[in-house]
Amino acid sequence: MKKIFFLFLVTGLSPLLFGQYPDGKDILRKIDNNMISENRYYESSMIIHGRRTSLTFKLKTWTAGETKSFTEYLFPVREQGTKMLKLDDQLWIYSPSADRIIQIAGHMLRQSVMGSDLSYEDLMEDSKLSDQYDAKVTGEEVVDGRKCWIVELTAFVPEIAYHGKKLWVDQERNIPLREELFAKSGTLLKRTQLSDVRRINERWYPGKILFKDMLKEGQGTELIIDEIRFNIPVPDHIFSKASLKK
Amino acid sequence: MIKFLFSGLLRDKHRSLIPFLVTSTGVLLTVVFHAWLTGIINNSIEFNAKYSTGHVKIMTRAYALNLSQTPNDLAILDTDTLMDILPAMFPELNFAERIYFGGIVDVPDYRGETRAQGPAMGIGIDLLSDGSPEIERLNLLPSLKEGKLPAKRNEVLLSRKFAAKLELTPGDTLTLVSTTMFGEFTLHNFILSGTVEFGTTALDRGTIIADLQDAREALNMNNAAGEILGFLKTNTYDDDKATIISQKFNSRYFSEDDEFSLVMKKLPELNNLAFAVEYSGKIKGILVAVFITAMSLILWNAGLLGGLRRYGEFGMRLAIGEGKSHVYGTMMIESLIIGFFGSFAGTAIGLLIALYLQNKGLDLGFMMKNASIMMPGVFRAQITPSTWYIGFIPGFVSAQIGTMLAGMGIYKRQTSQLFKELEA
Numbered sequence: 232m233k234k235i236f237f238l239f240l241v242t243g244l245s246p247l248l249f250g251q252y253p254d255g256k257d258i259l260r261k262i263d264n265n266m267i268s269e270n271r272y273y274e275s276s277m278i279i280h281g282r283r284t285s286l287t288f289k290l291k292t293w294t295a296g297e298t299k300s301f302t303e304y305l306f307p308v309r310e311q312g313t314k315m316l317k318l319d320d321q322l323w324i325y326s327p328s329a330d331r332i333i334q335i336a337g338h339m340l341r342q343s344v345m346g347s348d349l350s351y352e353d354l355m356e357d358s359k360l361s362d363q364y365d366a367k368v369t370g371e372e373v374v375d376g377r378k379c380w381i382v383e384l385t386a387f388v389p390e391i392a393y394h395g396k397k398l399w400v401d402q403e404r405n406i407p408l409r410e411e412l413f414a415k416s417g418t419l420l421k422r423t424q425l426s427d428v429r430r431i432n433e434r435w436y437p438g439k440i441l442f443k444d445m446l447k448e449g450q451g452t453e454l455i456i457d458e459i460r461f462n463i464p465v466p467d468h469i470f471s472k473a474s475l476k477k
Numbered sequence: 478m479i480k481f482l483f484s485g486l487l488r489d490k491h492r493s494l495i496p497f498l499v500t501s502t503g504v505l506l507t508v509v510f511h512a513w514l515t516g517i518i519n520n521s522i523e524f525n526a527k528y529s530t531g532h533v534k535i536m537t538r539a540y541a542l543n544l545s546q547t548p549n550d551l552a553i554l555d556t557d558t559l560m561d562i563l564p565a566m567f568p569e570l571n572f573a574e575r576i577y578f579g580g581i582v583d584v585p586d587y588r589g590e591t592r593a594q595g596p597a598m599g600i601g602i603d604l605l606s607d608g609s610p611e612i613e614r615l616n617l618l619p620s621l622k623e624g625k626l627p628a629k630r631n632e633v634l635l636s637r638k639f640a641a642k643l644e645l646t647p648g649d650t651l652t653l654v655s656t657t658m659f660g661e662f663t664l665h666n667f668i669l670s671g672t673v674e675f676g677t678t679a680l681d682r683g684t685i686i687a688d689l690q691d692a693r694e695a696l697n698m699n700n701a702a703g704e705i706l707g708f709l710k711t712n713t714y715d716d717d718k719a720t721i722i723s724q725k726f727n728s729r730y731f732s733e734d735d736e737f738s739l740v741m742k743k744l745p746e747l748n749n750l751a752f753a754v755e756y757s758g759k760i761k762g763i764l765v766a767v768f769i770t771a772m773s774l775i776l777w778n779a780g781l782l783g784g785l786r787r788y789g790e791f792g793m794r795l796a797i798g799e800g801k802s803h804v805y806g807t808m809m810i811e812s813l814i815i816g817f818f819g820s821f822a823g824t825a826i827g828l829l830i831a832l833y834l835q836n837k838g839l840d841l842g843f844m845m846k847n848a849s850i851m852m853p854g855v856f857r858a859q860i861t862p863s864t865w866y867i868g869f870i871p872g873f874v875s876a877q878i879g880t881m882l883a884g885m886g887i888y889k890r891q892t893s894q895l896f897k898e899l900e901a
Contacts, residue, residue, distance in 0.1 A: 279660065281550065282539070283737065286659050309697065310661060326664035331652050333583055333664060334591055339654075346550070346660015 255366025261405040273459040280450030325475035347452040348444035404435040504823025504868035512831035516859035530747040531706025539736040574702035576601035580655030601692025624671025632670035657697035665695035676854035772875035816876030834858035
């Protein structure tokens, strides 16, 4: 009986005694190492499932580090040639039909990108998680047949789109398979689901991301990565306002 | 005898002046007050109808649920077909497609980069069709302050203050930054053709008025419209007619199961206008009741004072043999004369003041800054057929009632006491 009680005590307290859950910050660093690269180029399809219809956009994107990104819309015809440039915390959009470059700033950053479930602020946020959030592992759960850590993140930097995040992180592949994004008030703002995880070189990367703005009706927005290349040479002139009109 | 009494009234000012002034002042106030209230209520109703609600409004059910956000992603589709059906279905109405939209007006500098920006509230209306009634309906020509009305595609009007804030003058280029019906980001260039001022804060703050086809192109709303407004051909809202029309429409198009089915709403169901429509119908009754009660009391009082002053005269007349009914009768005839001329004078002066208020109006825009319903900034009185008699009849009647009540004292005089009173 004493043995059984001892065994129960040891197994019951083991997470506290032996630290069963890993350090949250370590998990964030592993996610950053897996997801963030020096630069990348990808072609994607964005499918917006609205209340009435679904719209598909095709785009190609170049990113360099955490601060530079350039996107060009290839489809539909109405949006062909529309370009977006992000440099640090500034964002510009070029519309070929109006031949104008407009800077997106202030409250406009919170607006939806092309009617999707993504905001411009979401596009701007490409920094390392470990540089913005404290993390704590609160449990584990199986998502899509994969064992995941449940990691709760709290921002320690001001001026951030989401004060809190809850991630379900694949224990082996260091990639979040599900995310819940919260406002400072605790309101759930967005949910994302990452699937079709593929090995690309030494990284694990999602082939499909489903974004759902919880404050908006509709079936969410799918981002399908058609092609992705990491750490390829990207000419610097791409990340300039001059390239918007080219 | 009337000539005799009339001469008496003219020669003895004490007998006629105060009742005349009381009657004419009361009638004057009633006429002005009626015209003023009628003007405010009807102006507000018609102003809302023309700029926002129509006498009836057709939307999708989902759009109607979020009407304040003007969600164009829930707009009416295939409006061409609907616009062919509606005039045949409701010949008593004129229909107009409208697109209300939000966005930002961005002004480029010489390099094409942003020089100034401001939030805008846009209206897409039919500006370019031959003889479009929307130009007159929205009072665009008299509201034009600079430039001209749009005459070709991609020309727009801006509210004068908004244009001044953005330092825009007619001929300048501006870019509308908005979202399309499908939620896409859109930039559309326009040329400012002119500036307008409507005298109402809600419209003068940041309005951009574009042709319907341009708004459709900018917002990717081909053959779609956020709303279809219906206007009764009489140009005046009639709740009974609107009720019948909306019931007929909704029985054909409304479906509880389809959020994109169409719904027709009446003016009182929009912009919190129910109270205005209801109050408008009751205004005459309220005014007449208040006026007759107040004026009767005042004229009764004036009659009593007059009766006291003429106490000796009535005693003498009774003492020399004139019948009580005759004395009472002559008093009533005198009051008829005073009531008629007092009411006539009050109505005439009241109509002149109302006419002035109808033409000039009073600028109360500063009180309307945070008004939840759309109100004109300049309030004007409105002379209607009932304004001509609304004061006259009660003025005339209350003069009689006042005299009747005051004159009843004559019947309480005792003939046997009259000589004693005279001796005293």
